[in-house]
Amino acid sequence: MLVLAIAIFFVSLLMTDPWVWFPSGVLALIMGREMIDRSNLNLGLISSLAFATVICLMVALLFNFYVDDLGYRLKEIAIAVACLSLGLAIVVSMISHTGLGMNKGMALLSTLFIALFLVTMIILTLLLFDTLGGNTLIVDNRWMMFIITDIGFIILGIWVLMVAIRSSIPLQVGGASR
């Protein structure tokens, strides 16, 4: 269920129709509920963040924000936040369910790499669509600018997370230690 929800969520991010995103948002919510039931509230918060990001993407599309550069930047912020929150959800759920144990530094590092990996996968999928389907989702080398923006926002997000953890906002990572 969880894997299916994540898969549909990501595929839907590649679509341009908000009606495809809407069910994916619902799925993200279900995913959040699943996690709340099985572990703790923090996972629910993270999933809610992913859900909120999808809503933001939908609103941005409905109001035609993507026609200018600012809109494109906003979309990159949304994708960066979605990947970061999903990366964190993966790490925290692995800590909760698989007996993984790590300190905060390692948890943040893992989140960073997984988020960047997810961004890479999105870009690679877009490129694949262009190559196989003859689409023009990616124009020349502009995607490189997108990925650099994404990486920048993800690093910024990691910094925010570091501050959040230091300020003792309840974000439990490093549950199982030996």
Next chain:
Amino acid sequence: MRREIWYNLIIWGTILILTGVLVYSIVALDYWYHSSKGGIEDTILTFFPYMLAIFALLVLLILGWKGIYIFPIPILLAISGVLMMHDIGIYMGLYDVYIEWWDKVAHYVAAVIVAYIGFFFLMYLEHYGRTIKLTPTFIVLFTMAFTCTWGVGWEIYELISDEILGSTMQYMSYIDTMQDMMSDIFGALTVSGIGLWWLKRNSAETFVDHFSADKLVNFSRKKMGRQDKVPAVEAEPSDSSD
């Protein structure tokens, strides 16, 4: 002792070959980036791949000399191999004549090395870290993510080089970039698969028995101002009869 000799021999041999390739390409093939010997950008682009490779090899050499860490010989051979592939590809014009597989194989081998470095890092973390307990699934996931991130980093470096110095590392095509990233993913998948297979049968302790990093860990801890050392020295039991 024999391992140290091989270690030094491989590094010095690689330096010698790389220097020979550079000299041969400039003297015999009249190699110069963009074929114009005037601009500072072209001079940088001409010598940069060589300098980068020599720097990497010198770091490995110093680590070995100081006894901080000696890379396993197969990994060292792979590193030397990919440095030679990259430099020979540039200086002998193998990238430019569109031997497509040359670029892809270089990416694949480089990805394998980066993935191994990520895998080693996690194995050492699992063994030496006090609060770290990793699972095989996480190790595989992290290795994949780590390698692909480095792959993207390299592509960004290519873009910056193309934009600032006017090189043509991306061949003005995002298809080439995509294929490079696919090669990186295959490299990451190879190591992840082997790593998963190995982890099902062994543990981090077995790994560290083969590839100890005690000196590297002690060196890092000393730099961080920590006093504890590995392996932990067992306290002598005090003789209460005295």
